[in-house]
Amino acid sequence: MFATMGALGLAPTAQAAQRDQPFRALSASDFTLTGRAAAKVVIVGGGIAGLAAAYELGKAGYDCTVLEARDRTGGRNFTVRGGDTTVDLSGTKQTARFADGHYMNCGPARIPQWMITLDYCRELGVPIEVFTNVNADAYLYNESTGMTKPMRYRTAKADVYGYVSELLAKATNKGALDKELTATDQEKLIEFLADWGELGDKLTYEGGSNRGYTTWPAAAGTPGVLRGDIPTASEIFGSAVGRYFSFEFEFDQAMLMFQPVGGMDQIPKALTRAIGADRIRTGAVVSKITDKGNGVSVTYTQGGRTKVVDADYCIGALPPNILAKIPHNLGSGVQSALEAITPSSAAKIGLEYKSRWWELDHNIYGGITETDQDVTHIWHPSYGFHGERGVLIGYYNYGSDADSYAALAPKQREERAVAAGVKIYGEKYRSELVSSFSHHWRQTPHLEAAWHYTPGGPDDPRYKPLNEPTGRVLFAGDWLSYMDAWQHGAFSSARKAVTALHTRVLSS
Numbered sequence: 001m002f003a004t005m006g007a008l009g010l011a012p013t014a015q016a017a018q019r020d021q022p023f024r025a026l027s028a029s030d031f032t033l034t035g036r037a038a039a040k041v042v043i044v045g046g047g048i049a050g051l052a053a054a055y056e057l058g059k060a061g062y063d064c065t066v067l068e069a070r071d072r073t074g075g076r077n078f079t080v081r082g083g084d085t086t087v088d089l090s091g092t093k094q095t096a097r098f099a100d101g102h103y104m105n106c107g108p109a110r111i112p113q114w115m116i117t118l119d120y121c122r123e124l125g126v127p128i129e130v131f132t133n134v135n136a137d138a139y140l141y142n143e144s145t146g147m148t149k150p151m152r153y154r155t156a157k158a159d160v161y162g163y164v165s166e167l168l169a170k171a172t173n174k175g176a177l178d179k180e181l182t183a184t185d186q187e188k189l190i191e192f193l194a195d196w197g198e199l200g201d202k203l204t205y206e207g208g209s210n211r212g213y214t215t216w217p218a219a220a221g222t223p224g225v226l227r228g229d230i231p232t233a234s235e236i237f238g239s240a241v242g243r244y245f246s247f248e249f250e251f252d253q254a255m256l257m258f259q260p261v262g263g264m265d266q267i268p269k270a271l272t273r274a275i276g277a278d279r280i281r282t283g284a285v286v287s288k289i290t291d292k293g294n295g296v297s298v299t300y301t302q303g304g305r306t307k308v309v310d311a312d313y314c315i316g317a318l319p320p321n322i323l324a325k326i327p328h329n330l331g332s333g334v335q336s337a338l339e340a341i342t343p344s345s346a347a348k349i350g351l352e353y354k355s356r357w358w359e360l361d362h363n364i365y366g367g368i369t370e371t372d373q374d375v376t377h378i379w380h381p382s383y384g385f386h387g388e389r390g391v392l393i394g395y396y397n398y399g400s401d402a403d404s405y406a407a408l409a410p411k412q413r414e415e416r417a418v419a420a421g422v423k424i425y426g427e428k429y430r431s432e433l434v435s436s437f438s439h440h441w442r443q444t445p446h447l448e449a450a451w452h453y454t455p456g457g458p459d460d461p462r463y464k465p466l467n468e469p470t471g472r473v474l475f476a477g478d479w480l481s482y483m484d485a486w487q488h489g490a491f492s493s494a495r496k497a498v499t500a501l502h503t504r505v506l507s508s
């Protein structure tokens with residue numbers, strides 16, 4: 001009924017909000033009006049792509065069964081709370097001890113406004129709140145360029161933009177742009193630069209309030225004390241703090257960003273409820289996929305027993321590195337395409353503190369500190385402000401940095417991450433710590449990747465057997481999209497598979 005209301009414009013649906021890539025959600029009338037029967041579909045993988053496929057197919061009445069190897073749905077969408085336990089591929093066991101109400105999103109943690117992930121939050125009734133991706137008061141710290149203390153983002157921006165503006169204004173006034181710009185345009189450019197770089201009367205950069213204060217402006221008698229120690233142009237470019245500024249312009253990272261209230265796994269939980277938990281088999285490890293021409297047979301083991309699901313169609317919604325390990329008869333084109341896509345590493349550690357010292361002592365409420373340390377990114381929580389405790393992400397790193405932390409025991413990971421943080425924030429980074437939990441995707445059973453590298457992009461001809469399969473097994477996942485490493489990629493890929501499957505069923 002909801003879908004029908006949506007089609008009539010009476011209810012907000014994911015489809016209604018999807019302006020650029022129209023997706024027609026399936027509906028029961030597709031079958032009832034054509035006298036056909038909905039087919040049976042087995043979906044391998046209960047991550048976002050698999051769940052989205054089952055959810056969308058369910059709108060038309062398809063008989064879906066989802067096989068999920070882990071004990072919960074969501075795949076890489078994984079939120080850890082106190083009491084949650086993981087065992088990685090090398091047998092390392094961890095149990096999170098976070099206090100009630102605190103969590104870390106080990107996988108996806110931020111959602112841009114334009115992604116269809118938010119449309120699903122709306123449709124499924126998952127409440128969202130702002131995720132702070134950029135914060136003027138977070139820090140930048142590059143030890144390798146000789147910085148001995150961190151710099152506030154706002155201060156770094158004021159200095160970099162200030163000197164760039166001054167230099168460009170000077171060059172313009174010396175006639176360096178006479179071939180490119182008319183005299184009037186040069187005047188406009190200088191007007192812009194003077195404002196952008198907070199330049200003085202002589203078009204020189206001499207600092208200003210954009211850099212911040214050491215004593216904040218307050219009541220009459222307290223005009224504030226501007227932050228001193230203005231670096232020279234040579235010092236500020238030498239520090240390379242400017243390397244972090246383009247991040248906030250990126251199409252997939254620009255503010256505002258959002259997160260589900262209470263943890264990212266509210267999304268798979270809501271999808272699981274909407275699909276019906278009885279349609280999802282957890283702890284079901286698929287061992288064989290056979291296209292029989294007139295149907296598909298999927299073999300799996302669950303609780304030590306081997307079982308088979310027979311269906312009309314199958315959607316393979318596992319990561320390619322895992323799919324490639326499962327015996328199948330789908331052809332060498334499928335196998336070589338799966339093997340061409342390679343897994344990438346990423347990791348996070350959640351550091352639980354007994355006080356929110358970053359709010360109390362540093363006036364930082366959410367946002368990200370950027371470093372050239374092996375911890376890479378330090379995330380301040382975008383929830384629980386002014387509460388007693390908080391969980392900070394002490395590292396979010398990739399590639400060899402993630403792998404080198406994974407090689408350590410959990411306690412050593414914590415110590416190494418804390419040592420990096422102390423350089424930036426001081427001793428409270430160590431003394432206020434109460435617990436930690438670390439997660440490494442390359443070492444996670446049944447996933448073994450944070451995301452993937454797809455040489456040539458998802459439309460490279462070699463992936464045609466995955467994008468346009470001729471048999472009864474279709475594929476879906478973020479790794480088959482232009483938004484790899486985003487739930488949006490998984491949702492949009494699932495929609496594509498669902499549309500292709502439905503078109504086939506309706507034309508058969």
Ligand code: PHE
Pocket residue numbers: 110252484485486
């Ligand atoms: N989506 C993930 C994130 O935002 C991974 C990613 C990072 C993807 C940077 C693209 C760019 O952290």
